[in-house]
Amino acid sequence: MNNLDSIENYGVHEAGTAPILSLEGITKTFPPSVVALDGVSFGVHSGEVHALLGENGAGKSTLMKVLAGIHKADAGEIYLEGRPIKMENPMDAKHQGILLIHQELSLVPEMTVAENIFLGYLPRKWPNRVDWKKLYGDADAILKRLKCNFSAKDKVSKLSIAKKHMVEIARALVFTPKIVVFDEPTASLTDTEKFVLFDVIHDLKAQGVAIVYISHRMDEIFTLSDRITVLRDGGYRGTVETKETDEDEITRLMIGRSLDTSRNIDTAQFGDKVLEVKNLSCGSLFQDISFSIRKGEVVGMYGLVGAGRTEIAETLFGLRTPTGGEVLLDGKRLDITNTTDAVRNGLALVPENRKEQGLVLGMSCRDNITMAVLQHVSSAGVLSRAQESNIYDKYAEELAIKSPSGAQKVGNLSGGNQQKVVIGKWLATHPKVLILDEPTRGIDVGSKSEIHKLIRQLAKSGYAVLVISSEMPEVLGVSDRILAMYNGRINGEFLDSEVTEDDLVRAISFEQKGQL
Structure with a gap:
């Protein structure tokens, strides 16, 4: 579908009314020549929840930032209640009744x-x-x-x-806004907080507020939205009524192909135990945690936000001091007091919060990926740009990082591509144990699939992998074994081939008496 079609279709609504908000032919290019939006048109009606979907880098957030006065469009018009408006800055947008709830914190x-x-x-x-x-x-x-x-x-x-x-x-x-844009609003919320947010959205909708909802979580999209618009590679790909479509059609519009969403069915041959955790505790955060990971194995750690999963990862990586227990690597007890000890011993952590803990946003993609291996790309204190570029090129290709070049500031990339840079940084250290905390948080379905395949490939190549996730399809899709966390303790351990979704829901929601 071309952009002429989009101008015709984006305003169609079953009530036959004109949209309260229309963006027509919006084009935006970033230096040196990155086309973020290519003549995109989009409209939303009063009292409608309109989902805006696309892969990372498709242009969703850029389009909404143009609407919110953060970016100025190179071409195109914005109409509010039928009249053309100009946004010089975010305050202008607020005065017009347009409010953007950012994906990344702006507090x-x-x-x-x-x-x-x-x-x-x-x-x-x-x-x-x-x-x-x-x-x-x-x-x-x-x-x-x-x-x-x-x-x-x-x-x-x-x-x-x-x-x-x-x-x-x-x-x-x-x-009292006219339009509210929610950009990945549930990325870090607990289930209870999500339901509260959904109630707020329903209240706003009932008051006639137009809602634009951006999310990579299909269950939320099909629960909340009335219509869905899809962008791909900065262009419009179509608008459909939510009740008349399904996840497969939306995925094909987003990435141009169907996805394999089957569970992990690999019959992997595991080696010896690489990591052993015995009765590890950290104050009131978690207690008596014991598990192991073998060479070539993916262990999933599943639970609700606040169950203690991230705290376990941070303790293993030297960010927290344990109050009891021990950690063994290849049978030898580790004494990790800081992150340098962890990296030196072959542990790597891809953190949940990439912007604050995983990246230096003002530095280039190349510099971020080589940050943890500077000793390997320098001699007598002088960096070798050629070696840095070789490392960047290797992981940019393997992880399909979308960036004009390694010199691009990582802060200018989409959230999904930023996450890939963090993963590449730690893969460059060639760790024995790779810990990934919410590895696909804020990442589109196409990139999720690529990262899931990468996790399996890393395991096959001999890494011991711990995947921490609050998404059930993710842990079921990549894990060989699953540890269910509840209230700071491991509440159940399951083989992926045997566990059911009901088993996992019970294990992360209620204390299992006599389970372990």
């Missing part, structure tokens, strides 16, 4: 929750002083509506990632 860490929620709109009293009582009262009312268990006076820097995302969402309830 001020050293300010309170209330100050972040009302940033730019702090309530005032005579003589032009902040009305702190009203500020905290109004903010607490919003947090209560979102069923948040923290205070408006809490400093944002002290909150977990999930709670920070709830603060981002709280900003949408300050105003």
Whole structure:
């Protein structure tokens, strides 16, 4: 379908009404010559949840940032309620009733929750002083509506990632918006928080607010949306009624092919135990954790946010100090006190939060991938650009990193490509044990499939792999064994070939008496 078709179809609605918002022929190019959007048209109606899908780099977030005044389009027009509008900056967009809930956090860490929620709109009293009582009262009312268990006076820097995302969402309830864009809003939320968010979206929809919903999670898309628009490679690929389509059709529109979503059926031959964890504890975060990973094996660790999975990974990697237990590598006890010890001994951690823990956003893709192996690409303190480029080229090809060159700043890449750079960085260290914490968080279905295949290939080549995930299809798709976490403990251990989805749901939701 071409862009002429898109201008005809993006505004079609069963009620026959005109869309409240129309973007027509939006084009955006980034230096040196990256076409992010190529004449894209899109429209959304009042009281509609319109899903916007596409692979990482397809142009979804760029299109919404043009709408929100963060980027200026090179060509095209934006119409709100039938009249053309211009967005010079995000404040213009807010004044027009357009609010973007960012995929990546845009909070001020050293300010309170209330100050972040009302940033730019702090309530005032005579003589032009902040009305702190009203500020905290109004903010607490919003947090209560979102069923948040923290205070408006809490400093944002002290909150977990999930709670920070709830603060981002709280900003949408300050105003009476006409259009709200949710960009990957559930990426770090617990199941309980997701349901609260869904209730908020339903309330906004009932009030006539137009919702644009961006997510890689198909179950959410088919639960929430009325229509789905798909972008691919910066171009429009089609708009369909949600009730008249299915996941296979949407996937084909997104990536141009169908995906193999079957469970792992490899009959792998495992070697000796590489990693052994015995009765590992870390205060109240987790207790008496014991498991092992063999050479060539993928062990999945499944559980809800807050179950202790990430804390276990951080302890193994030297980011936390254990309060009990021991860790053995190839039968020898490890004494890891920091991340340098972990890397030296052959452990690697791909963290959950790539922007804060995995990347230096202002540096190039090449420099990020070689960051952990500088000793191998330098001599007498002088870096070899040729060796750096060879390493980057190797992993850019293997991981299908979409970037104009290795010199491109990693901060300019899409979320999925940034994650691939982090994975490449740690693969470059040739670890014995590779720990991946939510390896496909914020990544599109096509890239997910590629990373899942890569995980299996890494296992076949001899790596011992630990995959931490809150997505059941992911752990079922890549794991040979699955550890179910509940409340800081391993609550069940299953062979992938034998476990059912019901088994996993029970194991991560209720304490199993006498299970282990």
